[in-house]
Structure formats: C-alpha cells, structure tokens
Amino acid sequence: MPVLAAEGLAKSYGTRHALVDASIEVNSGEFVAVLGASGSGKTTLFRCLTRLAEPDAGSVTLCGQSFSGLQGRPLADARRQIGVVFQQFNLVRRLSAIDNVLAGRLAGVPLWRVMTRQFDHADERIAVEALVAVGLADHIDQRADTLSGGQQQRVAIARAIAQNSRIILADEPVASLDPETAEQILGLLHGLTRSRGMAVLTTLHQPHLAEKFSDRALHMEAGRFVGNPH
Structure with missing residues (x-):
C-alpha cells in the first residue's frame, strides 16, 4: 500500500492550469524526485498533496485513508503523518x-x-x-x-x-544550498528511507542529483507528468 497516493489532481488559478490530471504514488522506503522548471507545477502539486491548497479535482490518499475530505482535528492529525521541508527552512x-x-x-x-x-x-x-x-x-x-x-x-x-512522519515532502530543499551541502542533505534524506523506512518525495531542479539519490524520477511540464519514470 502506498504511503501517499494522488489520482487525477487538477488545480487552476484563473485561466492558468497549474496542475492537470496529475497522479502519483510513493511507497514506504522509497525516494521519489519530481523534476521540472520553475512554473511546471511542482509546488502546486505539493500544496495539493498537503492540503495547503485544495485541488479542483482529484483525490489524495494517505496511509490508505482518504485525505481529501478531512477537516479540523482529523485533518491536523493526518498532517502529522507528513513532514514538510521547505526551501527556506520555515x-x-x-x-x-x-x-x-x-x-x-x-x-x-x-x-x-x-x-x-x-x-x-x-x-x-x-x-x-x-x-x-x-x-x-x-x-x-x-x-x-x-x-x-x-x-x-x-x-x-x-x-x-x-x-x-511516514513521509517527508521536501519542496526544493537544496535550492539555496551550495553543491556540497546539497548532496549532504539529499544523502541524509535518502538515508532515512533506508534506515527508518520513511518515504521521501522531493522536488528538484538538478537532474544529476535526482539520478544520484532517487529511486524514481518524474518529470513535470505545464502541470502534467511527462515521459516515463526512471
């Protein structure tokens, strides 16, 4: 059973389609990278996965339970299963x-x-x-x-x-770091998938880092996943 799964997510801001029919699964002990240029939909995907933004369509499942319709205390309790790491640390x-x-x-x-x-x-x-x-x-x-x-x-x-947390969602966690420190941080995240069985889903700009540390790399363009995962 995937730790986190999304099916058919869509999100628009006015006439701009930020996310279009996006589906993804991440399993325990897996490190998945999402690659794409700025504006490709990576951050919108993460905001919808964490319910910081409500998708216009689609569903999110967390640890086998629907995450999409939760409100109040049940939503807060479910969010504790997700550790979020931001570019600017927060x-x-x-x-x-x-x-x-x-x-x-x-x-x-x-x-x-x-x-x-x-x-x-x-x-x-x-x-x-x-x-x-x-x-x-x-x-x-x-x-x-x-x-x-x-x-x-x-x-x-x-x-x-x-x-x-069962899964860490890291949105551009190394974008503001020097190359050596970036590799150290991604190595740490990768190590958590092996030592603790945590799942990691991260967005990156750098294909060489995804190739070195991830189990799978997905590519986004114009709000869609494109090509085959590798």
Whole structure:
C-alpha cells in the first residue's frame, strides 16, 4: 500500500492550469524526485498533496485513508503523518534547534509552552534523538538564526523525524544550498528511507542529483507528468 497516493489532481488559478490530471504514488522506503522548471507545477502539486491548497479535482490518499475530505482535528492529525521541508527552512529563528523540533512534534500546542519549556521529558528525549540522527548533536541548544543553511535544513528534517512522519515532502530543499551541502542533505534524506523506512518525495531542479539519490524520477511540464519514470 502506498504511503501517499494522488489520482487525477487538477488545480487552476484563473485561466492558468497549474496542475492537470496529475497522479502519483510513493511507497514506504522509497525516494521519489519530481523534476521540472520553475512554473511546471511542482509546488502546486505539493500544496495539493498537503492540503495547503485544495485541488479542483482529484483525490489524495494517505496511509490508505482518504485525505481529501478531512477537516479540523482529523485533518491536523493526518498532517502529522507528513513532514514538510521547505526551501527556506520555515524555522522559528529566535528558538533553539531543539525547541524548533519540539514545536513540530507538539503541533497544536501553543508556542509559548515550547518557549517556556513546558513539555514532557519523553518529548525532549525524542527531539534530542532526532537532532543526533541528523548530525546536530553539538548544536542542540543553538539558536536557529545562528546556524548555517545546511544546519537549518537538518533541523527541519529532524522536526519531521520527531513527529513520527511516514513521509517527508521536501519542496526544493537544496535550492539555496551550495553543491556540497546539497548532496549532504539529499544523502541524509535518502538515508532515512533506508534506515527508518520513511518515504521521501522531493522536488528538484538538478537532474544529476535526482539520478544520484532517487529511486524514481518524474518529470513535470505545464502541470502534467511527462515521459516515463526512471
């Protein structure tokens, strides 16, 4: 059973068709890359997969359950199965690495409780373990805004690990990183598919990186998947 599956997704903004009959499946332990130029529909696909945007047509299934019609608490609970990693990290810059991870793990808990460290010790242990897993054992208490770009992206990945995500959706996670750091981050994501059985779906601009790290690479043009996956 796929961890994440979408069938016939479509999304338009006015007269622009951003997504056209897009279908995709990602399985546990699989690293899938989506390639395409800017404006090809990659980000719209991710927004529809996470329900940050509602598709005009089509359906999304998460861990065998319909994700399309959920609202309120059921939607929030389902979203915890998806760890999202953004190009610009989306960290709270004034918080430490561990507090950013805890904020993700304790989604729905007021941020002030994290900032005043009102959380269970078991949650703190899980957050520490996640940061160690991504190579940040020496930066656990360091503020996010003092970390390098690659380190901030590692915090974002640790956040996904700590919330027990079944799949990581990474939207251009290495676009703002230098080539060496980009390979380190993609290597880390690839390692999670092997060591933890997590699924990873990422968008990329660089075909050589997709070839090196992904199990499958899909191509998008004008909101559609084109060609054969390889």
